[in-house]
Amino acid sequence: MDEHTDWNWELFDEIVEDVEENKNIIQCIACGKCVGDCPAAKVSNFNSRKIIKKVLRGDKSVLKDSDIWHCYLCERCKRVCPKENINIPLLIINLRNESFKRGFGPRYNDLRKYVEMSERFLTQGIILEEPLGEDLPQERIDELDTICDFARIKYVFKASNEKQKAKRKRN
Amino acid sequence: MNFNTLALDLQAIEEEFPESPLDYFKEKKLCLFRACLEKYFPGVRWGFQDLLEELQLEVTTCKNQSCCSGTFFQRNLITRAQFSAINERNLSEMNQQADIAFFSCNGCYNSLLRGRDFLKTPEVRIKTQEILNTIHKKVGVERYPGIYKILENPKIKLVHDLDFLYLIRNDVLNTLKFDLRDLKVAVHYGCHYLNLSRDKKTIESYLGSKTKLEELIELFGGIPVDYQERESCCGWGASQLLINPREALKITYTKLKSAENVGADFILMPCPTCLYTLSKPEYRDNIKNWFGEKLEIPTIHLNELIAILRGCEEERCISLTRKTPRLGEIFDIITQQ
Known part of the structure; x- marks a missing residue:
């Protein structure tokens, strides 16, 4: 066994501490139904059974794998799972958070598709150019901005502004 | 606090109004949740709104409602508490003006129910309330009682357009040309x-x-x-x-x-x-x-x-x-x- 596959509960404990519901993954019987019905597994290396196995073994390489970023969050796995209360989509979101925290998450370039959406959400409260109907009043937009304080959405927005400033400076 | 699902109980309506489930919705204040993607497909909103009006139902949209933010939560750009706070804010605004909110988008419907679901976890609930308190401090005034509090037993119920249309299918059929x-x-x-x-x-x-x-x-x-x-x-x-x-x-x-x-x-x-x-x-x-x-x-x-x-x-x-x-x-x- 290499250093990543030593059996320990450290990673499991961490994600359960963050989201208690994750403790249910211990019931996984590795039947593979989640993989068989998974849209992401059909087009990428995403394999929820392997991901659960890694977490239960304490294999932290799962946080570096790009695989966790390929989940479609369609919740199909939750529906076909023969065990009750295993919430794989929530586990994936949690693992992505851990991955972000340790600096393995997507870089700015991977998130550039979110720049415009983030900007519109923070400045207009919506994610498309203009809503059908009335605009959200400015006071309500300010409320959303406050809710999102210190969130990654703000860093994506800020990174895009800084990139644009640098581009303007170069030109 | 009661965190039972806010989904409208369709079965109970069918049992109470077996002949005409539509009667349940008369006299109720109805609100259409504005889905961002409706911008590209205005018929999704208008088609539904026109039908409700023809059926003599009172329907509005909520001008203070924002995007459900599901996109950002699903890509880890906001936390569970921030996601719940955004949805709780939307629920409060709709709760103020309506009894039932309709959803034309699976994503928005899922988001509102999921945001509420997260509040069952005490840590998320505490953080969500802290965030709402921060808004309250910044705004300084209370526009209406309870706006910046997690809703306890809200009157608002949520229903997907498909479930509603199926429930009143015979009335829908009567409107078709x-x-x-x-x-x-x-x-x-x-x-x-x-x-x-x-x-x-x-x-x-x-x-x-x-x-x-x-x-x-x-x-x-x-x-x-x-x-x-x-x-x-x-x-x-x-x-x-x-x-x-x-x-x-x-x-x-x-x-x-x-x-x-x-x-x-x-x-x-x-x-x-x-x-x-x-x-x-x-x-x-x-x-x-x-x-x-x-x-x-x-x-x-x-x-x-x-x-x-x-x-x-x-x-x-x-x-x-x-x-x-x-x-x-x-x-x-x-x-x-």
Whole structure:
């Protein structure tokens, strides 16, 4: 066994501490139904059974794998799972958070598709150019901005502004 | 605090109003949740709104409602508490003006129920309330009592448009001017409708097969056709289509191809996000470039279809900018009766 596959509960404990519901993954019987019905597994290396196995073994390489970023969050796995209360989509979101925290998450370039959406959400409260109907009043937009304080959405927005400033400076 | 689901109890309404479930909604204040994707498909909003007005129901939209923020939560750009705070803010605003909120989008419906679900966890609940307190401090005034508090037993109930339309299907049928003239229709429910447990009271209703769209098609004079990819994802996959377009469009391609193979005249769905993915011309072009096949099967949202069948003006049903020759054909077959 290499250093990543030593059996320990450290990673499991961490994600359960963050989201208690994750403790249910211990019931996984590795039947593979989640993989068989998974849209992401059909087009990428995403394999929820392997991901659960890694977490239960304490294999932290799962946080570096790009695989966790390929989940479609369609919740199909939750529906076909023969065990009750295993919430794989929530586990994936949690693992992505851990991955972000340790600096393995997507870089700015991977998130550039979110720049415009983030900007519109923070400045207009919506994610498309203009809503059908009335605009959200400015006071309500300010409320959303406050809710999102210190969130990654703000860093994506800020990174895009800084990139644009640098581009303007170069030109 | 009561964190039971806010989903409208359809079974109870059916039991209480077996002859006409529509009666339950009369005298109630109704609010349409504004889904961002309705911008591209205004018929999704108008088709539904016009129907409710014809049925003499009081319907509004909520001007203080924001995007549900599901997109950002699913890509880890906001936390669970921030997501819940955004949704709690929206719920408070709607709770102030309505008894029932309608959702034309699977994603928004799922988000509002999920945000509420997260509040069952004490840590998330505490953080969410702290965030709402911060807004309160900044705003300085209270616009109405309870706006910046997690709602305890809110009166507002949430319902997906498809569930509502199915519930009052006989009243809908009475408003229709045209029928589907035996057109063959493939259905796409969308993952966040098919796989959603948050609004279900029993395990049977969660795991059982969903057939409301097929039943509506038959009622409206069409022929529902089964196909292999009926339950598969549209390809959007919580923005996977933006991040890994080639992988995601393979799913879209397989779905569209499967429906074409069984001779479906169009695909019917209850979600504008799925509609966007399955119909966007740029995606259809990419499918042709990457997988070598030009697929032209039209796609229609249930609310748009009802508007067409009710004989609404064309722009009120389907935006002219997205009208393809095949979609035009369907429109003509239905309306030139």
